[in-house]
Amino acid sequence: MLADLEELVVCESFSSDLAAVARSADVVAAQGARHLGIPPERIVVDGVTHLRWTFGTPRVLLLGHHDTVWPMGSLATHPWSVTDGIARGPGVFDMKAGLVQMFHALASLPSLEGICVLVTGDEEVGSDTSRALIEESARQCAATFVLEASADGGALKTARKGTSAYELVVHGKAAHSGLEPEKGINAAIAAAELILALDSLARRANAEVRDKWHTTVVPTVVKAGSATNTVPAEATVHVDVRVPSLKAQEWVDSAIRAMESTVPGARLEVRGGPNRPPLEEASSTDLFTRAGLLAQREGLAPLSSAAVGGASDGNFTAGLGCPTLDGLGAVGGGAHADDEHVVVAELVPRARLLAALVQEVTR
Structure with a gap:
């Protein structure tokens, strides 16, 4: 497993470098073929390379x-290493170790009938080219197991917030800021007032929807103006929204689309909207219970669960109504950070748990 993990980690696969993603797909395809016995279907959408293995009529999707x-070039500063039972390297935790665990789990099964494996190439940048493929693959399945890394302490992820992304564009009017500012319509002031309104929107959403887990509405990137001596004619505010329920996602979407600028003459344009639906706890409850029983049967440590704010492709499968259990991948930490790492001793137990789950669903 460590040899396979090294093979994947040393093949860098930055999402925005499509050639690198294609090279990584070659390595993943070859490794998967060694363990699963057949090469994958290679699917390229808008230059992004995805891989899919299908065995018979799928009843379970591994994602x-x-x-x-x-x-x-990150390998130069974050080289592959295994020291004192800890594996490190770019992408080792999120989520190349999960792929290795998946391949080894499936290789241990007496039959792969009823299994679909989908490995996408653009999850980290929003899954724009893979969403239709994910939904097509999950639509016919009774369960989806997501090999994303676990939460703290190895917890499985039984709920994820849904995500929405907006770009609020304020259209004003330029004027000389020294000679005749009164002839302009200041888009920056309008944007500032929108930011204050957005800050209160989450509180309103939580009071209205009353989920036990809070919605967040966060203005992030803000830009305005073109020159220091000109009234800004345009301003943009990017907004990151995280919601625990579909009801909250719809409420926030309606509220944002109903916003108007309070600066006379300024016009507000709303771009974007919901991206990933929430993975609500009800989607995972039964699968988590079964996983706990299987872990006990296999002599593995008791399982714990976590609800997390980050989204994954499991949000799409849960949004379709397919029961989904996430966080079945590596145990470790530091995703996207300098201390990204995997606990080597957990690779085999996690693979054993996944194998038992797949057998339970497909038999």
Whole structure:
């Protein structure tokens, strides 16, 4: 397993470098073929390379991705290493170790009938080219197991917030800021007032929807103006929204689309919207219970669960109504950060748990 993990990690696969993603797909395809016995279907959408193995009529989908957030050349500063039982390297935790665990788990099964494996190449940048493929693959399945890394302490992820992304564009009017500012319409002031309104939107959403887990509405990137002596004619505010329920996602979407600028003459344009639906706890409850019983049967440590704010492709499968259990991948930490790492001793137990789960669902 460590040899396979090294093979994947040293093949860098930064999401934005499509050639690198294609090279990574070659390596993942060859490794998967060695363990599963057949090469995958290679699917390229808008230059992004995805891989799919299908065995008979699928009843369970195993879902992962091979792209990472690490820019090309990161191996020079974050080299592959295994020291004192800890494996390190770009993408080792998110989520190349999950792919290795998946391949080894499946290789241990007496039959792969009823299994679909999908490894996408653009999860880290929003899954724009793979969403239709994910939904097509999950639509016919009774369960989806997501090989994303676990939560703290190895917890399985039984709930994920849904995500929405907006770009609020304020259209004003330029004027000389010294000679005749009164002839302009200041888009920056309008944007500032929108930011204050957005800050209160999450509180309103939580009071209205009353989920036990809070919605967040966060203005992030803000830009305005073109010159220091000109009234800004345009301003943009990017907004990151995280919601625990579909009801909250719809409420926030309606509220944002109903916003108007309070600066006379300024016009507001709303771009974007919901991206990933929430993975609500009800989607995972039964699968987590079964996983706990199987872990006990296999002599593995008791399982714990976590609800997390980050989204994954499991949000799409849960949004379709397919029961989904996430976080079945590596145990470790530091995703996207300098201390990204995997606990080597957990690779085999996690693979054993996945193998038992797949057998339970497909038999």
